[in-house]
Amino acid sequence: MKNTITICECFARDGLQHEKLFVPTGAKVSLIDRFTDIGFRRIEATSYSNPDKVPAFRDASDVLSGIRRGAGVHYKATCANLRSVTRALADLDAGYGATELSLLVSASESHSLRNLRADRATQWRNVAEMAKAAAGRFRLVGVISVAFGCPFEGRIDMTRVVEDAARFADIGAELLTVGDTTGFATPNLVRRLFTRLRAEVPQIVPVGHFHDTRGLGLANCMAAIESGCRLLDSAMGGVGGHPAQIQYGGGITGNVATEDLANMLEEEGLSTGLDLDALIEASRVSEQILGRELESRVARSGFGLAGLGRHV
Amino acid sequence: MKNTITICECFARDGLQHEKLFVPTGAKVSLIDRFTDIGFRRIEATSYSNPDKVPAFRDASDVLSGIRRGAGVHYKATCANLRSVTRALADLDAGYGATELSLLVSASESHSLRNLRADRATQWRNVAEMAKAAAGRFRLVGVISVAFGCPFEGRIDMTRVVEDAARFADIGAELLTVGDTTGFATPNLVRRLFTRLRAEVPQIVPVGHFHDTRGLGLANCMAAIESGCRLLDSAMGGVGGHPAQIQYGGGITGNVATEDLANMLEEEGLSTGLDLDALIEASRVSEQILGRELESRVARSGFGLAGLGRHV
Numbered sequence: 001m002k003n004t005i006t007i008c009e010c011f012a013r014d015g016l017q018h019e020k021l022f023v024p025t026g027a028k029v030s031l032i033d034r035f036t037d038i039g040f041r042r043i044e045a046t047s048y049s050n051p052d053k054v055p056a057f058r059d060a061s062d063v064l065s066g067i068r069r070g071a072g073v074h075y076k077a078t079c080a081n082l083r084s085v086t087r088a089l090a091d092l093d094a095g096y097g098a099t100e101l102s103l104l105v106s107a108s109e110s111h112s113l114r115n116l117r118a119d120r121a122t123q124w125r126n127v128a129e130m131a132k133a134a135a136g137r138f139r140l141v142g143v144i145s146v147a148f149g150c151p152f153e154g155r156i157d158m159t160r161v162v163e164d165a166a167r168f169a170d171i172g173a174e175l176l177t178v179g180d181t182t183g184f185a186t187p188n189l190v191r192r193l194f195t196r197l198r199a200e201v202p203q204i205v206p207v208g209h210f211h212d213t214r215g216l217g218l219a220n221c222m223a224a225i226e227s228g229c230r231l232l233d234s235a236m237g238g239v240g241g242h243p244a245q246i247q248y249g250g251g252i253t254g255n256v257a258t259e260d261l262a263n264m265l266e267e268e269g270l271s272t273g274l275d276l277d278a279l280i281e282a283s284r285v286s287e288q289i290l291g292r293e294l295e296s297r298v299a300r301s302g303f304g305l306a307g308l309g310r311h312v
Numbered sequence: 313m314k315n316t317i318t319i320c321e322c323f324a325r326d327g328l329q330h331e332k333l334f335v336p337t338g339a340k341v342s343l344i345d346r347f348t349d350i351g352f353r354r355i356e357a358t359s360y361s362n363p364d365k366v367p368a369f370r371d372a373s374d375v376l377s378g379i380r381r382g383a384g385v386h387y388k389a390t391c392a393n394l395r396s397v398t399r400a401l402a403d404l405d406a407g408y409g410a411t412e413l414s415l416l417v418s419a420s421e422s423h424s425l426r427n428l429r430a431d432r433a434t435q436w437r438n439v440a441e442m443a444k445a446a447a448g449r450f451r452l453v454g455v456i457s458v459a460f461g462c463p464f465e466g467r468i469d470m471t472r473v474v475e476d477a478a479r480f481a482d483i484g485a486e487l488l489t490v491g492d493t494t495g496f497a498t499p500n501l502v503r504r505l506f507t508r509l510r511a512e513v514p515q516i517v518p519v520g521h522f523h524d525t526r527g528l529g530l531a532n533c534m535a536a537i538e539s540g541c542r543l544l545d546s547a548m549g550g551v552g553g554h555p556a557q558i559q560y561g562g563g564i565t566g567n568v569a570t571e572d573l574a575n576m577l578e579e580e581g582l583s584t585g586l587d588l589d590a591l592i593e594a595s596r597v598s599e600q601i602l603g604r605e606l607e608s609r610v611a612r613s614g615f616g617l618a619g620l621g622r623h624v
Contacts, residue, residue: 186579215572215609219531260527267498297527
């Protein structure tokens, strides 16, 4: 049996978060349905952000009520505060909830203040309340942003990240997304952190979430896999960005491109469970939705030897 | 003492080979001088191609006579046939020769016929003659193209590549460039091949030459380093391409971007010996020369934690 890697497709949330264009609800729903059909087992569907602050997700409930559900597929929604968990619970009660919620903390104080408008101690209290409210209703995903480096503070003490992972486990998170929000991770840093997490917090399942800010996205995914990680995040076309990075100096900050990640995994003899032909079609549709050529290399060059013949 | 990686800067040859624009000789010379000042120990300067077929390098001798020479720095010229070695010898006799010549073979028959217009057996006879003519006058670099996969034939038998490496050693090549010409290498393939080369052909020094066709350029560089490789090729802005790939289906086929490679290495605690501030300036100049934004991510996003504060 081939070693299976579970990719969470993040286009519809992390990918769209900072797009200027509002993607119509119908387009989001049909794209997420396409992701389900391709074989993704985890799909980041939307965010219960404040619609006044993040209008991209003002249709969160409509998206979740509109999508088809694949058997055993998790649909994730991002929650930044208790109010968003309340909305998630209301949607669940109405019959169309997310199945996973992600709860966010930042590894640095500066990023926490800017991104979550709360210091770390306050945000940890928020997150504990959110987890309590959501307990038993959703699979919970703890997210640690800027886990490998902060654009404001530089290096992050790895022990702090490991301690945050343990806190997430303590409040009931089953998964832990280790977020390289602005692309400071390197393969050796990734190996060290994922090896420590496995040894010191074995009760939580780590997810590698890398941005390709400096071209290291796939190298970091590979390093995570070599350290036992089996869940990775990526977004079609490598879309996505982060305001902290934009404040700091601009640059390409997108997620790892799903097309390129799937190609690498299949080439390496790992199984993604994805329909690669349908993936290429979704890549085209994603570019049509945003009206521009996106960042995936495989979308331009075609798959490698394992998928030879599949050319966009 | 930090582990040192020697980057060969390939912008002026592999980078420019398929550019439509002819870069004026003066711009090439001043860019190569800039590369020397940045601290590169190996610079691919030009190609003794047939000027009628590859007009980009019709000024090969003028470039080599125009550049300043750094102490201990190697300036490489590409040779496809005996005629080009004759030209290289004439320039050397005139006092402005290259110090390294690269001699090319392809790992597949189809690519050899299309790219070198000779089958492998014929090209090996050519290369042996070329090496004989050049012996004692230049450092010789054997180059094996499409070493990890061929756009026409698919997978390449790794044993053939190892045998080619031994043949290059036999005819006097000190270095061996393992070329992933159209981006089919993956980290595990790279580890396997470089480990075999080290064990089976220890008399030749391997050089990793990766193209970022499918986003795996840096991951493959890292895999080569982990397998003991200490020399890598890259090009400013990730420029470069390959007609075979273009015939086969287009796509982004550029070299690994030097800016991104240097960032990764410095971040990983390896030494490049390069002046990173001057590297950023050269990145800007390279974009000005070609009149467009190139493919380096670091050129957009700035260096990571080791070089924090250096932002383009």
